[in-house]
Amino acid sequence: MSLAKPSGFAGDLATVARRALRSLLREPEAIIPALTIPVFFYAVNIGALQDLAESAPGELDFKAFQLPVAIVFAVTGVSRANLLVTDIQSGYLDKLLVTPVRRSALLLGMMVADFVLVLCLSSLVVVLGFVVGVRFDSGAIGVLAFLLLSSAWGLAFTGFPYTVALRTGNPAAVNSAFLIFFPFAFLTTSFLPMEALTSWLRALATWNPVTYLLAGLRSLVSDGWVPDDLVRALASVGGIGLVTFSMAFSSLQKRVATG
Amino acid sequence: MTRDLRRSFGSEEAVAGVDLEVEAGEIYGFLGPNGAGKSTTVRMLCTLLGPTSGSATVAGLDVVADAAAVRLRIGVALQEAALDEKQTGREILELQGRLYGMKGDVLKKRIDTVLGFVDIGDAIDRRVGTYSGGMKRRVDLASALLHEPEVLFLDEPTTGLDPVSRTKVWEEVNRLNRDLDVTIFLTTQYLEEADVLADRVGIIDAGMLVAEGTPDELKRQVGSDLVVVELEDGAEIAPTELERLPGVTAVSQHGHELSVSSANGAALVSDLVVALDQRGVGVASLTLRTPSLDDVFLAATGHRIDPGDEQ
Numbered sequence: 001m002s003l004a005k006p007s008g009f010a011g012d013l014a015t016v017a018r019r020a021l022r023s024l025l026r027e028p029e030a031i032i033p034a035l036t037i038p039v040f041f042y043a044v045n046i047g048a049l050q051d052l053a054e055s056a057p058g059e060l061d062f063k064a065f066q067l068p069v070a071i072v073f074a075v076t077g078v079s080r081a082n083l084l085v086t087d088i089q090s091g092y093l094d095k096l097l098v099t100p101v102r103r104s105a106l107l108l109g110m111m112v113a114d115f116v117l118v119l120c121l122s123s124l125v126v127v128l129g130f131v132v133g134v135r136f137d138s139g140a141i142g143v144l145a146f147l148l149l150s151s152a153w154g155l156a157f158t159g160f161p162y163t164v165a166l167r168t169g170n171p172a173a174v175n176s177a178f179l180i181f182f183p184f185a186f187l188t189t190s191f192l193p194m195e196a197l198t199s200w201l202r203a204l205a206t207w208n209p210v211t212y213l214l215a216g217l218r219s220l221v222s223d224g225w226v227p228d229d230l231v232r233a234l235a236s237v238g239g240i241g242l243v244t245f246s247m248a249f250s251s252l253q254k255r256v257a258t259g
Numbered sequence: 260m261t262r263d264l265r266r267s268f269g270s271e272e273a274v275a276g277v278d279l280e281v282e283a284g285e286i287y288g289f290l291g292p293n294g295a296g297k298s299t300t301v302r303m304l305c306t307l308l309g310p311t312s313g314s315a316t317v318a319g320l321d322v323v324a325d326a327a328a329v330r331l332r333i334g335v336a337l338q339e340a341a342l343d344e345k346q347t348g349r350e351i352l353e354l355q356g357r358l359y360g361m362k363g364d365v366l367k368k369r370i371d372t373v374l375g376f377v378d379i380g381d382a383i384d385r386r387v388g389t390y391s392g393g394m395k396r397r398v399d400l401a402s403a404l405l406h407e408p409e410v411l412f413l414d415e416p417t418t419g420l421d422p423v424s425r426t427k428v429w430e431e432v433n434r435l436n437r438d439l440d441v442t443i444f445l446t447t448q449y450l451e452e453a454d455v456l457a458d459r460v461g462i463i464d465a466g467m468l469v470a471e472g473t474p475d476e477l478k479r480q481v482g483s484d485l486v487v488v489e490l491e492d493g494a495e496i497a498p499t500e501l502e503r504l505p506g507v508t509a510v511s512q513h514g515h516e517l518s519v520s521s522a523n524g525a526a527l528v529s530d531l532v533v534a535l536d537q538r539g540v541g542v543a544s545l546t547l548r549t550p551s552l553d554d555v556f557l558a559a560t561g562h563r564i565d566p567g568d569e570q
Contacts, residue, residue, distance in 0.1 A: 091341030
């Protein structure tokens with residue numbers, strides 16, 4: 001009599017997530033750049049632009065203005081897609097596929113690990129903000145909302161690298177997928193407020209969901225609770241998440257199809 | 260059991276109508292060279308690949324219609340023993356067990372039990388990246404056994420292993436079959452492996468099953484004795500001329516090699532040498548032996564397993 005029985009979706013998810021988290025802890029090389037890049041840009045942007053930005057009319061706290069940008073730099077594109085590619089290339093994915101594991105849990109489990117990581121990265125950047133004197137007008141709950149919104153963005157963006165990983169099974173292609181980060185992160189209000197952008201960049205920024213994410217995050221830091229900004233930020237994250245998750249799960253379906 | 264199982268990739272038919280019937284509790288050796296269709300067949304039986312046409316059942320369940328139920332009943336060790344190198348052997352086994360619904364003490368005890376079957380020692384708590392090829396195979400085998408499968412698929416379990424590790428895997432496979440009574444479907448490109456392990460052997464070539472039976476039955480089909488004559492360069496003789504000799508049951512020629520089957524090879528040797536000498540046919544070597552699976556393969560396919568495949 002076999003000992004095997006279906007473990008249930010939650011069981012599969014927990015099992016896959018546990019492995020992804022463990023592998024994360026064993027790959028500090030994957031975490032260190034994700035942490036150093038935002039810290040570096042935060043320091044350089046403030047050093048280069050703070051005086052200039054704050055000299056313009058209006059009351060701009062540039063350190064607070066830049067904190068959400070550091071968060072976006074920290075969490076955008078962070079994923080376990082390279083682990084997935086390694087699994088595809090080594091054949092370990094096939095080993096998992098001959099078990100009764102639910103196919104969606106194979107991807108969602110990795111995304112759980114991603115969410116934990118981006119939450120940790122966001123928290124560290126927020127601590128950095130506190131250290132340099134940034135304070136949240138929305139209070140402690142606002143800090144929590146800020147972290148969850150940032151992490152939700154990081155999670156939503158993981159769909160891109162997972163799609164590339166599942167479609168190509170190629171680590172170089174997954175690394176190249178990082179390029180998609182640039183238009184999202186730079187064709188927006190990363191460095192200056194919308195009204196200070198040139199007209200062409202302003203037009204592009206209007207269509208960039210990161211613009212609304214940054215506005216929502218900035219409102220939590222500098223303006224307290226602004227429902228309109230938060231709703232637009234949530235809608236942007238949700239919209240991107242819907243697109244990237246649809247792409248990633250349809251790619252998973254193709255990858256595991258037996259036909 | 261498979262019925263006219265076929266699988267194409269584009270215009271190429273990798274498996275071209277295979278009928279198999281494997282009895283519960285037996286070790287079935289699926290023998291063939293690289294590219295013969297062994298792994299494609301196994302991937303279909305393991306639910307990783309759908310057949311283009313035909314059908315297959317494993318443990319009584321259809322591999323397409325009841326794929327999820329099949330997965331609960333099979334254990335699989337695929338080629339190359341792909342494991343996550345960043346995890347320890349024990350973590351791999353724990354993950355595997357959890358995916359089969361095991362947890363807590365049941366899982367812990369079961370891991371201890373399967374570790375009794377494979378010789379891995381304290382290395383089980385080291386990361387897989389530090390393992391030798393043989394150790395990876397053994398952990399892979401242990402993970403395939405964890406949930407007590409009814410059918411165990413071993414896809415080329417010893418390819419790439421050194422002779423000592425290969426022998427160790429053979430011992431373990433035999434022990435599993437004997438002690439646990441698990442049905443084992445084993446693919447191999449090694450004739451000796453099929454001969455040593457399998458109760459029955461199916462020979463696949465170019466996607467088709469070309470011979471099937473116990474190793475002894477298959478060898479008997481070639482003849483009880485075999486005299487293999489290697490001709491000198493330039494020497495030629497029509498096989499039909501030797502078939503007329505008393506005691507010869509069959510003659511086949513493959514390049515410079517003549518294989519002469521007989522019920523009594525020892526009695527035939529002198530007549531054969533005389534016959535070749537009288538016709539002025541130069542002989543480089545002459546060997547009397549009992550047939551091997553290699554001879555069976557040669558008789559069934561017209562060619563030997565590519566020596567490049569052998570290690």
